[in-house]
Amino acid sequence: MLRLKRSPVLASKQLKSALDSHGFQVTTYARPQDLLVTRGKDCTLFDDLHNKSYIDFTAGIAVTSLGHSNEGVARVLCEQSKKLIHSSNLYYNPECLELSKKIVDKTKELGGQHDCSKVFLCSTGTEANEAALKFAKKHGSLLGPKKHGIVAFENSFHGRTMGALSVTSNPKYRLPFGDLVPGTSFLNIHDELTSFADYITSKKDEIAGLIVEPVQGEGGVFPVPTEKLIGLKQICAENDVVVIHDEIQCGMGRTGKLWAHAYLPKEAHPDIFTSAKALGNGFPIAATMVNEKVNNALQVGDHGTTYGGNPLGSAVGNYVLEIIGEREFLQDVLNKGEIFKKRLSSLKDRFPEHIKDVRGRGLMIGAEFAEPPKELINRCRGLGLLAITAGKSTVRFVPPLTITEDEINEGLTIFEKAVEDIYN
Ligand SMILES: Cc1ncc(COP(=O)(O)O)c(C=O)c1O
Known part of the structure; x- marks a missing residue:
């Protein structure tokens, strides 16, 4: 399920050396060591060092609502x-x-x-x-x-x-x-x-x-x-x-x-x-x-x-x-939010012991788990999906508002697979 990338932006030697110098940053963030974001387009982030791409359900923590590298x-x-x-x-x-x-x-x-x-x-x-x-x-x-x-x-x-x-x-x-x-x-x-x-x-x-x-x-x-x-x-x-x-x-x-x-x-x-x-x-x-x-x-x-x-x-x-x-844009956000809610609610029905609640509005949705979903987030990343937590035990879905239905479904399929891998 890993999505392969297009041509690299920098030579991989330079990228490797960039990642190797992470120790110069103050110790205020916990970041995965296996990911270097080098490019983004719409709802996808690319890691040209590791030849991977990811569906991005984080949008830079609810920031890139028009997608990454938006042309306008x-x-x-x-x-x-x-x-x-x-x-x-x-x-x-x-x-x-x-x-x-x-x-x-x-x-x-x-x-x-x-x-x-x-x-x-x-x-x-x-x-x-x-x-x-x-x-x-x-x-x-x-x-x-x-x-x-x-x-x-x-x-x-x-x-x-x-x-x-x-x-x-x-x-x-x-x-x-x-x-x-x-x-x-x-x-x-x-x-x-x-x-x-x-x-x-x-x-x-x-x-x-x-x-x-x-x-x-x-x-x-x-x-x-x-x-x-x-x-x-x-x-x-x-x-x-x-x-x-x-x-x-x-x-x-x-x-x-x-x-x-x-x-x-x-x-x-x-x-x-x-x-x-x-x-x-x-x-x-x-x-x-x-x-x-x-x-x-x-x-x-x-x-x-x-x-x-x-x-x-x-x-x-x-x-x-x-x-x-624009009203149409906002209506579209609501429609897409419903796709998330519907699929996450079905997942909750399949895993009632583990998923306690699905809530939120539009494209700000949380799926609350019975325990902190750290392993799940890592598993999603391994499968090509970026997601973040909120609070103690909630997975937060805040993708670009311009995400397409196909991308939502592709990302949720990965999410479901990660849940199955961990809780089945
Ligand atoms: C509700 C809320 N208020 C304030 C902030 C702080 O914003 P910033 O990180 O841009 O300073 C955040 C950031 O996550 C937030 O979610």
């Missing part, structure tokens, strides 16, 4: 880089202005934040969340001297910088780093709304914002029930708490709507939401969207970044959003 993205990058790459936020550039307007317009057109008003452009998801947290705190600071706390949820992931890490619950990521930003508390999303209401109301003078992923990604692909998000927004609105939706993984069409919060009625829309990953299809660009209420709390100098809104990234963002922000 490559053309925009090439043309824009010859025109202007960077000019800083000292001056306007047409690409960043176009992108901000397009995000606001598309958001409103496609059922997202109805009062979306302004955009802050930056480079990574973590940075977009940092902006969101600061904006919420700034809003809170105008209402009371102690109103700067943030409520987050267990099982959340919002990034690795000290601010974003403060609202990321996993102790493994947090504990080695000592004191983080004070005033953060974690609630359990499975608790009753009444307990959220009690907590937030009792601390309303200390809580500025609440941050939640509408679909928890790294935590295990858990869509937060609609009623929870509706209730949370109501509780927060009553207590002058700004609601932030982190749509870095679940946004940009991943769930079959432009934004995951577009499944909500408008009164439940967030005050702030963040995007990154798929917005640049691999080029680092991110955005923090706010409504007028939040923007009114901001002043010149409150926040900034050197690279955010650079013409190169913005041009890519414009291109990507133009394609993903």
Whole structure:
């Protein structure tokens, strides 16, 4: 089942020497030693050193939604880089202005934040969340001297910088780093709304914002029930708490709507939401969207970044959003998600002892196993399929949104084979 590659990009001696020098990288990642990604096209990654190719169900962790080496993205990058790459936020550039307007317009057109008003452009998801947290705190600071706390949820992931890490619950990521930003508390999303209401109301003078992923990604692909998000927004609105939706993984069409919060009625829309990953299809660009209420709390100098809104990234963002922000494209994501769900659910029926749940929306799907699926992921890789885990025991399926039905079926056939190999 191994898929053989086309012609190599670099001589294999050079590739071998590149892989051999992996020891110069800091020890922060656990990566397989038998894989060197040298090329990609659409839903396939190539390893020219080992003469292998892989169906990619990871899309660079929900990033390359238009596929690897997308020709349109490559053309925009090439043309824009010859025109202007960077000019800083000292001056306007047409690409960043176009992108901000397009995000606001598309958001409103496609059922997202109805009062979306302004955009802050930056480079990574973590940075977009940092902006969101600061904006919420700034809003809170105008209402009371102690109103700067943030409520987050267990099982959340919002990034690795000290601010974003403060609202990321996993102790493994947090504990080695000592004191983080004070005033953060974690609630359990499975608790009753009444307990959220009690907590937030009792601390309303200390809580500025609440941050939640509408679909928890790294935590295990858990869509937060609609009623929870509706209730949370109501509780927060009553207590002058700004609601932030982190749509870095679940946004940009991943769930079959432009934004995951577009499944909500408008009164439940967030005050702030963040995007990154798929917005640049691999080029680092991110955005923090706010409504007028939040923007009114901001002043010149409150926040900034050197690279955010650079013409190169913005041009890519414009291109990507133009394609993903089409109703037919989004409907297609939903249809393809159903193929995944159907086949994975049948697999679950065949292996009820081992597969506990299949869940998710659009092309953000999780299959929860009874035990950590490390061996399964390795087995898939050996058979020519790349997949990743989420949480303790879930396999996460986040392929390019442009994946074809044939590729889905080919990849799932490999996945089924790997499950049979291990659990039969
Ligand atoms: C929900 C969520 N928020 C924030 C981040 C951090 O984004 P980045 O790695 O681009 O900084 C991620 C990354 O996986 C994410 O999934």
